[in-house]
Each structure stands twice: as C-alpha cells, then as structure tokens.
Amino acid sequence: MPTLLALDASSTACSVALWHQPAGREAEVVARYVEAPREHTRRLMPMIDEVLAEAGVALADLDALAYGHGPGSFTGLRIAAGTAQGLAYGLDKPLLGVSTLAALALAAHRRLHLRHVLPALDARMGEIYVGAYRCQDGDITPLGAEAVMPPERLTLPPGQEEVDWVGVGSGWTLWPSMNANLQAGVSQHLDDWQPAAEELVRLAAQRYAAGERTAPAQAQPVYLRDQVAWQKRR
Amino acid sequence: MRVLGIETSCDETGVALFDSQRGLLADALYSQVAMHADFGGVVPELASRDHTRRLLPLIDEVLGEAGLGRRDLDGIAYTAGPGLVGALMVGAATAHGMARALGIPVLGVHHMEGHLLAPMLEDEAPDFPFVALLVSGGHTQLVEVLGLGRYRLLGESVDDAAGEAFDKAAKMLGLDYPGGPHIARLAERGDPKRLRFPRPMTDRPGLDFSFSGLKTHTLTAIRQLEATGALDDQARADVARAFEEAVVDTLVIKCRRALDASGQTRLVVAGGVSANRRLRERLEHECAKRGARAYYPRGRFCTDNGAMIAYAGAQRLLAGERDAASMLAVPRWPLDHLTPPAA
Numbered sequence: 372m373p374t375l376l377a378l379d380a381s382s383t384a385c386s387v388a389l390w391h392q393p394a395g396r397e398a399e400v401v402a403r404y405v406e407a408p409r410e411h412t413r414r415l416m417p418m419i420d421e422v423l424a425e426a427g428v429a430l431a432d433l434d435a436l437a438y439g440h441g442p443g444s445f446t447g448l449r450i451a452a453g454t455a456q457g458l459a460y461g462l463d464k465p466l467l468g469v470s471t472l473a474a475l476a477l478a479a480h481r482r483l484h485l486r487h488v489l490p491a492l493d494a495r496m497g498e499i500y501v502g503a504y505r506c507q508d509g510d511i512t513p514l515g516a517e518a519v520m521p522p523e524r525l526t527l528p529p530g531q532e533e534v535d536w537v538g539v540g541s542g543w544t545l546w547p548s549m550n551a552n553l554q555a556g557v558s559q560h561l562d563d564w565q566p567a568a569e570e571l572v573r574l575a576a577q578r579y580a581a582g583e584r585t586a587p588a589q590a591q592p593v594y595l596r597d598q599v600a601w602q603k604r605r
Numbered sequence: 606m607r608v609l610g611i612e613t614s615c616d617e618t619g620v621a622l623f624d625s626q627r628g629l630l631a632d633a634l635y636s637q638v639a640m641h642a643d644f645g646g647v648v649p650e651l652a653s654r655d656h657t658r659r660l661l662p663l664i665d666e667v668l669g670e671a672g673l674g675r676r677d678l679d680g681i682a683y684t685a686g687p688g689l690v691g692a693l694m695v696g697a698a699t700a701h702g703m704a705r706a707l708g709i710p711v712l713g714v715h716h717m718e719g720h721l722l723a724p725m726l727e728d729e730a731p732d733f734p735f736v737a738l739l740v741s742g743g744h745t746q747l748v749e750v751l752g753l754g755r756y757r758l759l760g761e762s763v764d765d766a767a768g769e770a771f772d773k774a775a776k777m778l779g780l781d782y783p784g785g786p787h788i789a790r791l792a793e794r795g796d797p798k799r800l801r802f803p804r805p806m807t808d809r810p811g812l813d814f815s816f817s818g819l820k821t822h823t824l825t826a827i828r829q830l831e832a833t834g835a836l837d838d839q840a841r842a843d844v845a846r847a848f849e850e851a852v853v854d855t856l857v858i859k860c861r862r863a864l865d866a867s868g869q870t871r872l873v874v875a876g877g878v879s880a881n882r883r884l885r886e887r888l889e890h891e892c893a894k895r896g897a898r899a900y901y902p903r904g905r906f907c908t909d910n911g912a913m914i915a916y917a918g919a920q921r922l923l924a925g926e927r928d929a930a931s932m933l934a935v936p937r938w939p940l941d942h943l944t945p946p947a948a
Contacts, residue, residue: 412694412697412698412931412932412933412934413930413931413932415698415932416701416705416930416931416932417930419705420930430705430706445650445653445654445691446653446690446691446694449653449654449656449657449691449694449695449698450694450698450932451698452657452698453657453660453694453695453696453697453698453699453702454698454699454701454702454932455702456657456660456661456699456702457698457699457700457701457702457703457704457705457706458702458703458705458706459702459706460661460664460675460699460702460703460706461675461702461703461704461705461706461707462706463675587661588661588662588665591657591658592654592657594654
C-alpha cells in the first residue's frame with residue numbers, strides 16, 4: 372500500500388490527511404481539520420508535522436502528495452498548490468490534484484451512505500460550483516463535468532430525475548434561488564459541509580493505486596471560473 | 606551557502622541561485638507584461654495564476670543551468686512583501702513546501718531590500734553607506750542605506766509612483782503598457798522648448814515626491830492641443846518630451862538634495878524607471894559635478910528578479926535568520942521597519 376499526504380485550503384477550513392499502512396495493520400487515515408478562515412498560511416505546515424508525527428511517518432516515506440485542486444477560494448487553491456508542489460518537487464515525488472467537489476461527494480457517501488450526491492460550493496458573484504456523483508461501495512463516479520453556474524440554472528443530471536438526490540456543501544445556502552423542479556428532486560441539503568483532506572487522500576490513494584502519476588508542475592489548480600472575473604479594457 | 610531566490614510579488618516570476626562563495630550561479634525570469642498589456646495594467650488574479658504555472662519550471666531551469674540538483678540547496682529565500690498578496694502567497698507557499706521537503710531553512714525577504722542590494726551582484730559593487738533611489742511602477746523612494754537592514758527612508762511619493770505616472774501618461778497619448786520605454790522613444794522626437802511641465806514639490810524643501818498633479822497637467826495639455834486641432838504627431842512627441850523632462854528633472858533635484866542632506870557620495874539607482882536613458886545621463890552629470898558616483902544594477906536586475914532576492918536572502922540566512930512555520934505574505938511593509946539580521 373502506498374503512503375500519501377493530502378492537504379486542502381480551498382474553503383475556510385484547513386485540513387491535512389495521511390494515508391498509510393502501519394506494519395501488520397489495515398491501511399488507515401490520520402487527519403486534522405480546523406475551521407481557520409484566512410489562517411491557512413499559518414496552520415498548514417504545523418498540521419502536516421502533527422499528522423506525520425502521529426503516524427510515525429517521515430516525509431521521505433511518502434510515495435506521492437495530493438491537494439484539493441478546486442474549485443474553491445482562488446487564493447486558498449494556490450496556497451495548497453504551492454505548498455504541495457514545493458513538497459512534491461523537493462521530495463521528487465508525484466503530485467495528484469483532487470476535486471474538492473468529489474471530496475464532498477465521498478464524505479456524504481462515507482458518513483451518511485448516500486448514493487446520489489450533488490456537491491456544490493458557493494462561488495460568490497451569484498454563482499455556484501457544482502458536480503453530480505453516483506456513489507457505491509466506497510467508489511464515486513462523476514455524472515458529467517463540474518461547472519460554475521447561477522443556482523437558478525442547476526438541473527438534475529439527464530435521466531436521473533427520479534433518483535433521490537442530496538445536496539452537500541456551501542453552494543446549497545443558495546437553495547432559495549434554485550428552481551422548483553430541482554428543489555423537488557433534492558430531498559435534503561447539507562450546506563455546512565466543507566471539503567476535507569480526509570476524503571482527498573482516499574481518492575488520491577485510489578488513483579495512485581490505479582497507476583496515476585503527475586509531475587508536480589502539471590498539478591495545476593482547477594478554478595472553473597476562467598472568464599468572468601475580468602473584462603478587457605480595450 | 607547556496608540559496609534559491611524566488612520573486613512573485615507582482616507581474617514577473619523570477620528565480621535565481623546565489624552562492625555566497627561563488628556569486629550568482631543562474632537566474633531565470635518569466636515576464637507577464639505581454640499578458641497584462643491587454644488590460645492596461647496588472648490584473649492581480651491573472652498574475653497569481655501565472656506564478657503558479659511558471660514557478661516550478663523556472664526552478665527546474667535554474668538548477669539545470671547551474672548543473673545542480675535540489676539536494677544541493679542550502680536555503681530558500683522568497684519575496685514576502687510588499688506586493689500583491691495573492692501573488693506573494695504563491696512564492697511563499699512553494700518556498701515553504703520545498704524547504705520543508707529538503708530540510709533546509711527558508712526566509713521571507715523584503716522586496717525593496719532586494720532592490721537596494723541588487724547592485725551588490727555587480728563586479729563593481731558599492732560599499733556601504735550609500736543613498737538609493739528606487740524608482741519603478743510601484744515605488745518612488747529615496748533611502749539612506751547604512752548597512753544590511755539599516756535603512757532610513759529619506760523621502761517617497763505621496764501619491765503615484767514615477768513609473769505609474771509614465772504608464773498613465775502613455776495611455777493618454779495612446780501608447781502601450783508599460784509606458785516608460787514608449788514615452789522615452791516618442792520623446793526623442795519632441796521639442797524640449799515647446800512645452801514646460803511643472804516639477805512637483807521641488808519648490809519647497811523636502812525629499813518627498815508627487816506625480817499625480819503632473820498627470821493632470823499632462824491631460825490638460827493634451828486636451829488643449831486637441832481643442833485647437835493641434836494634436837498632431839509632433840505635438841504628441843512634444844508632450845512626451847515635456848513629461849519626461851519634468852519627471853527626470855524632479856528625480857534629479859531630489860537625488861541632489863538627498864546626497865546633500867545625508868553627506869553620502871555614492872548613489873544607487875534601481876527599479877524599472879532607472880533604465881531611462883535621460884535620467885541616467887542627468888544623474889551621471891550631477892554625480893560628476895559633485896565628485897559622487899552612481900551605481901546601477903545591470904538592466905535585468907533593475908526590474909523585479911529572483912537574483913536580488915537570492916542575494917538579500919543569503920545575507921540574512923548566513924546570519925542565522927529564518928522563518929518559523931508560517932508562510933509570510935505581507936502586502937504593506939514599510940522598508941524602515943527592517944532591522945539587521947536576527948538569528
């Protein structure tokens with residue numbers, strides 16, 4: 372089993388998690404999670420040290436690193452990207468970028484055994500970042516591409532309207548703006564969940580086991596919002 | 606001690622490798638100027654995104670150029686401020702991550718200290734103490750440099766930086782960003798006698814600058830020429846000439862006063878505007894007249910670069926100074942808050 376370290380700064384939370392297999396035991400995750408708005412630059416390194424110390428793992432033992440590549444706070448994504456890229460480059464190990472929406476979907480599946488999850492994050496400027504996932508036996512499968520859109524435009528995945536969907540993440544604070552059809556198809560929404568490294572590291576471990584390796588410089592943030600934040604002046 | 610320097614405070618990604626025994630081993634720069642030119646100025650979010658794309662490849666390039674591996678590094682220095690906070694964080698996070706992986710010290714460096722010490726990278730480096738004129742798109746400052754970390758701010762712009770004024774005047778004349786080189790080229794053909802623009806804040810004692818009034822004056826002059834149908838190519842060149850003369854003259858007058866007030870005989874000139882040929886000619890003349898000497902970093906180290914950060918960082922890392930676990934990104938950071946290295 373590989374040893375992986377994941378970190379996330381995509382929201383007001385800051386989290387770090389280690390996936391490893393202690394000798395003679397099952398693989399386990401050691402994780403830290405704190406609500407720490409605007410404190411990521413202070414919290415991240417000490418949390419990494421704490422997780423490594425608790426697991427008795429050295430940085431040199433890592434096979435790969437992972438981070439929440441977005442969507443999320445632009446600055447947070449770059450703090451996590453920079454830290455993870457610096458660590459991976461310094462250790463000469465691969466780096467896997469993992470979707471924060473996928474992390475939310477996996478969290479809902481693992482904790483509440485949900486099968487059909489619509490993770491959504493508040494993208495500000497009247498928009499949400501949103502994805503759709505089908506989850507089964509610890510695996511999650513995306514249904515379509517993640518996107519940024521006004522909440523009014525959100526619809527259920529085609530052909531999946533009869534399924535019992537659950538919304539997860541800060542994007543669901545915009546529930547009142549969503550259309551009636553969608554509201555009818557979403558039985559409940561949990562809007563106080565944030566992406567966490569605990570799920571990122573599990574998703575990264577699956578991809579690493581499947582043979583995925585990415586050079587640190589290639590593991591770039593995925594902002595989703597690429598055009599709207601600025602206008603050419605001339 | 607081999608120190609990697611990382612600069613990401615604005616719109617240039619700079620990386621360099623400085624060896625305290627052998628000097629500068631390699632440096633590389635990626636300028637985003639062309640990208641921001643379409644917007645008439647730096648777009649912070651675009652700048653930050655680009656730093657994240659460019660930084661690791663540049664680090665790789667610099668190590669390759671020096672024929673060294675990452676394990677050969679003894680320390681990492683990065684620009685901690687002042688600058689665009691989102692852009693600073695890219696360098697800070699990458700530096701901290703990499704230093705932690707390599708088990709070496711890391712230190713956040715003051716961007717302007719980098720500029721002040723940049724002439725130390727040249728063969729004919731000035732001795733301490735000296736007066737420095739830092740003049741760029743973001744800063745216009747006169748600083749007395751007594752030693753490493755011993756800086757006294759003599760004067761600075763109370764509004765626009767000189768380079769910013771060049772950019773704005775260029776825009777008024779329909780020229781591209783960054784404005785400095787374009788204004789200078791147009792001014793070559795200008796008649797120095799036709800228009801005379803004010804020299805702001807030179808009619809009273811003091812070492813502070815102000816360039817926003819000059820900007821307004823330039824706009825008024827252009828509008829008047831336009832109103833009378835006289836704004837032809839020659840008139841535009843004349844405006845550029847008058848504007849450049851006013852900025853250069855103001856900078857020279859304040860440098861003279863700074864040398865007078867401090868009693869120093871060495872003048873370091875750095876920052877993007879220090880590439881202006883007329884400014885250099887005038888300062889050379891001024892220094893020759895009074896038996897002083899002017900020092901300039903080579904062109905590529907006048908603007909933002911990784912070499913100056915590697916150099917400044919190395920001086921402090923050698924003295925035992927280093928960051929704790931926090932990555933530092935300090936958008937506003939007065940230069941005279943710095944102190945000599947603290948172990």
